[in-house]
Amino acid sequence: MPPQRLTTLLTEAKADPSELREVSRVMFARLAVLDEGTEQYQYVRNSLIELNMALVRFAAKRFSNRADQMEDIFQVGTIGLIKAVDRFDPDYGVEFITFALPTIIGEMKRFFRDTSWSVRVPRRLQELRIEMAKTSDVMAAELDRAPTTAELAERLRITEEEVLEAQVAANAYTASSIDAEGAADEEEGTSWVHRLGYDDPGLEGVENVTALKPLIDQLPERERTILAMRFGSEMTQAAIGAHLGLSQMHISRLLARTLNLLRDQLLADG
Incomplete structure (x- = not known):
């Protein structure tokens, strides 16, 4: 075929399909006798890929509902076409289009299989x-x-x-927003975000009490008594002083010293 006619076929979107098939047949026969890696081999191979790009566009139409991914679909489809060109043997006795389309579509499906999962799971699952x-x-x-x-x-x-492992893995196929509403048989208007756990500030208090208990046990009896009256019985410093026969100022200094000691020990242990 004259080079000018080949160039026309490579650039015309509406070239005669029968002519394209015939040109492909001739070029595959030529490719079979060329040494791989030579300049001629690369030229014929690249020409075959360009000549059959319409197959990629045809296969991509099957996934037209994924318009936002069309560029990626076209790229992986092109990879499938290249693989088909490299693997095709004219001695198979079938048209190239019959051999190439399953390979191209297979690459596209593999792309969806590998990228559509919300959480990555093993290919086996x-x-x-x-x-x-x-x-x-x-x-x-x-x-x-x-x-x-x-x-x-x-x-x-x-x-x-x-079976159970595959069923669990299937839950990773899609993800829902935590703002999505619950099931119809559940409380109306309750989204998942309202069911998530949160940090209870009271838990920190429990942890502090647990950590402080052995430190308080080590204090002298008077200091333990003052802490119990002040924070357990919620007595005022004046009432504690009157009960122990000490001034309010003395009670204040004892409380401040005891609390500072406990804080320092608690921080040191942490």
């Missing part, structure tokens, strides 16, 4: 989830009910533990 979903539908039609874990395991020839 991704594939088992798909197989288990298909088998479950078939068995549900046969049994007129959902199959049990044991029945699924027997049909798939795997253990019940593997």
Whole structure:
């Protein structure tokens, strides 16, 4: 074929499909007798890839509902086309389009399988989830009910533990916003964010009391008595002083010294 005609075919979006197939057939026959790595081999190979880019565009239309990912879909589809060109053998006895399309679409599906999961899970579990979903539908039609874990395991020839593992992994396929509303049978207007746990400030107080107890036990009896009256019985410093026969000022100094000592010991232990 004249180089000018080949250039026209590579650039025209509406070239005759039958002519494209014939040109591809001729170029694959030429590629088969060239030494890989040579300039001629690379030229013919690259021309075949460009010549059949329409297959990538055709396959990408199957996923037109994912417009935001179309650039990525086209890129992985191109990788599939390149793999098909490199693997195709004219002696297979089939048209290149018949061989290439499954490879291109397979790359696109693999892209979705690897990127659509909210949480990354092993490839083994991704594939088992798909197989288990298909088998479950078939068995549900046969049994007129959902199959049990044991029945699924027997049909798939795997253990019940593997079935459960795949079911848990399936929960990672999609993620929901914590602002999403709960199920219809649950309290209306209750979103997941309102069910999340939060830090209870009272817990810190419990931790402090637990940490302080052995330190308080080491104090002299008078200081322990003053702390008990002040923070346990909530007595005023004047009332504590009157009870112990000490001035309010003395009680204030004892309290301040005791609290500073406890704070220093608590911080040191932390």
